[in-house]
Amino acid sequence: MRPESLLVPTPAGLCCPEGGFHIDPLRPVPRAVITHAHSDHARPGHGAVLATPETLDLMRLRLGDGFAGATQALRYGEAVTLDGVRVSLHPAGHVLGSAQVRVEKDGLVIVASGDYKDRPDPTCTPFELVPCHVFISEATFGLPVFRHGDAAAETGKLLRSLALFPERTHLLGAYTLGKAQRLIALLRAAGWERPILLHGAAEAVTRYYAGCMDLGDLRAVRDAAPDELAGAVVLCPPSALGDRWTRRFPDPIACFASGWMRIRARARQRGVELPLVVSDHCDWDGLTRVIPATGATEIWLTHGAEEALVHWCGTRGLRARPLHLVGYGDDEEVEAIEAAAGGPTEEPA
Amino acid sequence: MNRFAALLDRLAYEPGRNAKLRQITDYLRTTPDPERGFALAALTGALSFPHAKPGLIRTLIAERTDPVLFAMSYDYVGDLSETVALMWPAPGGRTDDAPSLADVITTLQTLGKAELPKVLAHWLDGLDETGRWALLKLLTGSLRIGVSARLAKTAVAALGGKDPDEIEVLWPGLAPPYADLFAWVEGRAERPVVDDPARFHPPMLSHPIGAADFAALDPNDFVAEWKWDGIRVQAVAGTCADGRRVARLYSRTGEDISAAFPDLVEVLTFDGAVDGELLIVRDGRVQSFNVLQQRLNRKAVTAKLITEFPAHLRAYDLLAEGGEDLHGRPLGERRARLAALVQRLNEPRIDLSPEIPFADWDALAQARQDPRAAGADTDAEAIEGVMIKRRDAPYVPGRPKGPWWKWKRDPFIVDAVLMYAQRGHGKRSSYYSDYTFGLWTAGEGGDTLVPVGKAYFGFTDEELLKIDRFVRQNTVDRYGPVREVVHEKDAGLVFEVAFEGLQRSTRHRSGIALRFPRISRLRFDKPPAEADRLDTLLGMLAEAERTPASGGRVLDPAVARTGKRKGG
Numbered sequence: 034m035r036p037e038s039l040l041v042p043t044p045a046g047l048c049c050p051e052g053g054f055h056i057d058p059l060r061p062v063p064r065a066v067i068t069h070a071h072s073d074h075a076r077p078g079h080g081a082v083l084a085t086p087e088t089l090d091l092m093r094l095r096l097g098d099g100f101a102g103a104t105q106a107l108r109y110g111e112a113v114t115l116d117g118v119r120v121s122l123h124p125a126g127h128v129l130g131s132a133q134v135r136v137e138k139d140g141l142v143i144v145a146s147g148d149y150k151d152r153p154d155p156t157c158t159p160f161e162l163v164p165c166h167v168f169i170s171e172a173t174f175g176l177p178v179f180r181h182g183d184a185a186a187e188t189g190k191l192l193r194s195l196a197l198f199p200e201r202t203h204l205l206g207a208y209t210l211g212k213a214q215r216l217i218a219l220l221r222a223a224g225w226e227r228p229i230l231l232h233g234a235a236e237a238v239t240r241y242y243a244g245c246m247d248l249g250d251l252r253a254v255r256d257a258a259p260d261e262l263a264g265a266v267v268l269c270p271p272s273a274l275g276d277r278w279t280r281r282f283p284d285p286i287a288c289f290a291s292g293w294m295r296i297r298a299r300a301r302q303r304g305v306e307l308p309l310v311v312s313d314h315c316d317w318d319g320l321t322r323v324i325p326a327t328g329a330t331e332i333w334l335t336h337g338a339e340e341a342l343v344h345w346c347g348t349r350g351l352r353a354r355p356l357h358l359v360g361y362g363d364d365e366e367v368e369a370i371e372a373a374a375g376g377p378t379e380e381p382a
Numbered sequence: 383m384n385r386f387a388a389l390l391d392r393l394a395y396e397p398g399r400n401a402k403l404r405q406i407t408d409y410l411r412t413t414p415d416p417e418r419g420f421a422l423a424a425l426t427g428a429l430s431f432p433h434a435k436p437g438l439i440r441t442l443i444a445e446r447t448d449p450v451l452f453a454m455s456y457d458y459v460g461d462l463s464e465t466v467a468l469m470w471p472a473p474g475g476r477t478d479d480a481p482s483l484a485d486v487i488t489t490l491q492t493l494g495k496a497e498l499p500k501v502l503a504h505w506l507d508g509l510d511e512t513g514r515w516a517l518l519k520l521l522t523g524s525l526r527i528g529v530s531a532r533l534a535k536t537a538v539a540a541l542g543g544k545d546p547d548e549i550e551v552l553w554p555g556l557a558p559p560y561a562d563l564f565a566w567v568e569g570r571a572e573r574p575v576v577d578d579p580a581r582f583h584p585p586m587l588s589h590p591i592g593a594a595d596f597a598a599l600d601p602n603d604f605v606a607e608w609k610w611d612g613i614r615v616q617a618v619a620g621t622c623a624d625g626r627r628v629a630r631l632y633s634r635t636g637e638d639i640s641a642a643f644p645d646l647v648e649v650l651t652f653d654g655a656v657d658g659e660l661l662i663v664r665d666g667r668v669q670s671f672n673v674l675q676q677r678l679n680r681k682a683v684t685a686k687l688i689t690e691f692p693a694h695l696r697a698y699d700l701l702a703e704g705g706e707d708l709h710g711r712p713l714g715e716r717r718a719r720l721a722a723l724v725q726r727l728n729e730p731r732i733d734l735s736p737e738i739p740f741a742d743w744d745a746l747a748q749a750r751q752d753p754r755a756a757g758a759d760t761d762a763e764a765i766e767g768v769m770i771k772r773r774d775a776p777y778v779p780g781r782p783k784g785p786w787w788k789w790k791r792d793p794f795i796v797d798a799v800l801m802y803a804q805r806g807h808g809k810r811s812s813y814y815s816d817y818t819f820g821l822w823t824a825g826e827g828g829d830t831l832v833p834v835g836k837a838y839f840g841f842t843d844e845e846l847l848k849i850d851r852f853v854r855q856n857t858v859d860r861y862g863p864v865r866e867v868v869h870e871k872d873a874g875l876v877f878e879v880a881f882e883g884l885q886r887s888t889r890h891r892s893g894i895a896l897r898f899p900r901i902s903r904l905r906f907d908k909p910p911a912e913a914d915r916l917d918t919l920l921g922m923l924a925e926a927e928r929t930p931a932s933g934g935r936v937l938d939p940a941v942a943r944t945g946k947r948k949g950g
Contacts (some may be wrong), residue, residue, distance in 0.1 A: 176446065177455055177777075178465060178469055180511060190392075197404060198404070274811070279811065284809065297464060300395065304805060304806075304863070306808070307392070317663060340454065344450050344451065
């Protein structure tokens with residue numbers, strides 16, 4: 034069987050005609066395998082959804098109980114056979130519950146990795162390298178200038194700023210699923226014991242995480258007394274940073290944790306005062322480490338700067354091509370779209 | 383070096399002056415000598431590295447990276463130092479090799495051009511992304527972190543509760559890494575002995591005069607002179623103990639700007655400190671600020687630049703002469719000695735700022751309104767108002783209230799329509815506080831608005847709230863952080879915009895640039911259709927261009943009669 038027949042890019046997303054399912058489909062399909070609960074990958078309205086138990090929980094939390102006709106939970110490493118195609122899920126290290134999808138038919142193995150990172154993250158199961166013939170990789174940070182560095186050192190920047198400006202609220206913009214909780218865990222690991230305050234949009238998911246791990250004292254910012262705001266860390270969606278919501282805080286500092294913060298012009302354009310380079314995606318070094326390690330001889334690239342990775346693969350004798358799947362954005366843009374589509378951030382939360 | 387880099391990194395994003403100050407002070411307090419001294423040198427712009435050229439950096443990165451990937455990356459990032467800093471291959475994770483800033487600077491002072499590439503590559507290997515960025519920015523002389531030398535010195539002063547002016551006075555006699563300065567500020571040693579006959583004297587500044595102030599002032603107690611629209615400078619010269627002559631030109635904040643004006647510095651043959659205005663004078667005629675600007679901020683001072691833009695000192699005051707301190711003497715006496723000094727010098731590049739004779743405040747108001755008729759003649763276009771000074775006042779550094787007043791000319795005003803709004807920074811980051819405004823011009827399908835400028839101050843906090851609300855409720859489109867606001871003939875917000883002058887500009891679609899524009903009034907009452915037209919400003923420019931001293935760029939307030947002045 035040719036790889037192009039096992040998994041086919043279609044307008045609805047990556048499709049497996051033999052197995053009768055789509056991976057992270059962009060529009061409602063009868064059967065979907067979902068890699069993780071970020072909204073550009075996990076959409077509502079599918080007939081049946083196969084995902085890790087955590088991803089299903091998070092989808093239910095964000096999309097409501099009726100987000101799919103039927104659900105099936107699959108733990109990491111377990112396999113099911115769908116119309117003769119063997120499907121299993123493996124840790125992607127991106128966010129809680131995130132998985133790579135391993136698809137096997139007649140000895141041909143394709144791994145659709147979804148979003149992934151091979152760096153340590155205390156809030157999710159570490160990335161697992163899955164040998165395959167064809168590896169489908171994201172290319173969000175597919176340029177050699179993206180090097181995320183050590184996340185603990187970045188939270189160190191935040192702690193130094195808190196020490197230097199103990200009277201100012203530090204508003205920490207971060208994607209509310211995954212990044213926010215990872216930052217909380219990093220802050221706790223660095224010894225920050227004060228309550229961490231949450232914007233309304235970050236509450237539900239963070240409470241779910243807190244049920245799976247110890248994240249310390251978490252409180253809703255709307256319940257906080259004015260004297261609790263001085264020198265506090267307040268987690269919020271990035272879109273809230275420039276919003277009227279920020280006016281309640283004493284002389285706030287706009288902090289933003291994202292891989293995009295590596296590029297100064299991008300941080301300045303957003304008016305960020307304390308950029309933290311923390312990403313839940315692979316940086317360039319990670320991509321170029323993982324791709325050859327899978328043993329795949331053919332690399333398919335999705336969302337991001339595919340061009341540079343295609344070139345790099347060529348220099349390593351790997352066949353690579355972009356899949357041109359549309360609809361997957363970087364986290365930050367997705368979050369902004371969510372906010373614009375009626376999120377709570379324009380109103381007090 | 384990594385700590386210094388972290389400071390630069392943080393400063394580059396920090397919009398607030400006070401927060402910047404705190405960060406620098408914190409760094410200086412917690413960093414040992416000589417490292418902090420070299421950091422201070424870097425922040426005050428006291429360093430230059432002639433061998434470090436962008437070409438060298440390009441060569442180094444080309445040897446280490448794939449050219450296709452570099453081209454894609456540079457294209458994406460848009461800044462050479464930043465691209466190289468990010469792409470530089472990490473040599474296996476050892477970062478204990480990071481050079482100190484002191485290492486870097488002392489090494490560079492003696493290093494030959496041929497050895498630089500190898501040494502620089504070794505340093506880059508030892509640093510992290512931010513460290514590499516800072517090193518490359520430092521070497522290429524483009525820190526661009528929004529920190530003036532004055533701010534850095536203020537941070538030093540804050541270490542020991544000193545007055546920044548005290549640092550300025552010592553500064554020209556000090557050299558990196560400033561161990562003696564830190565020791566004194568921190569109370570560990572005596573004040574450094576600076577035997578500098580050409581030291582800076584903190585200047586005396588004035589307050590704007592309000593209509594209500596005149597009633598309490600007797601015109602007989604005051605003298606008036608023109609407020610020249612140049613750069614306030616201090617020209618200081620003297621002889622060292624070893625017989626060496628020293629002459630320096632300082633900016634108002636004490637920055638040594640001698641290197642930019644060698645033509646003026648060479649004629650400072652006196653012994654003393656003169657407070658005055660730096661102007662460009664051609665054929666005995668003072669040129670406007672726009673002409674002066676063409677000489678400022680140039681890296682190289684060429685012979686052509688000096689010939690085309692001859693620097694001139696118009697003297698206001700004398701602070702010291704022949705080793706005698708004159709600060710305590712009344713203005714009348716200082717002025718008389720200044721006049722005698724200028725006469726003795728007999729140097730065409732240095733003259734005395736003339737007094738404006740006036741019998742009462744109305745007469746002075748008349749002169750302010752029409753400087754040309756009041757004796758300024760053709761120099762009128764370089765005048766931005768009048769100064770009123772008490773005859774018996776000593777020279778008091780700082781801004782004492784009472785002895786010196788400034789009475790600026792009324793600004794030009796134009797009614798413009800708000801077109802786009804952008805969120806501000808820092809405290810204003812949740813407010814739409816940066817405004818692009820436009821004027822009407824004839825377009826293909828009838829009148830259309832063309833943007834003529836941007837303003838982000840001039841309004842009160844209360845007005846800001848009103849504008850912010852208007853912007854949010856009248857947004858027609860969004861482009862990233864920018865909102866397009868409704869601007870139709872019958873719907874939109876009119877601003878009264880005040881500005882100081884005009885010049886042609888190829889960077890703006892309207893073809894003109896306003897000098898110092900600010901929002902002077904909100905005109906919620908005025909329909910946008912009644913706002914002003916671009917032709918009005920173009921007419922003012924055309925009028926101005928008929929006078930040669932304008933340099934083709936100036937708006938001469940007196941000749942551009944088609945324009946309107948606030949109140950006048």
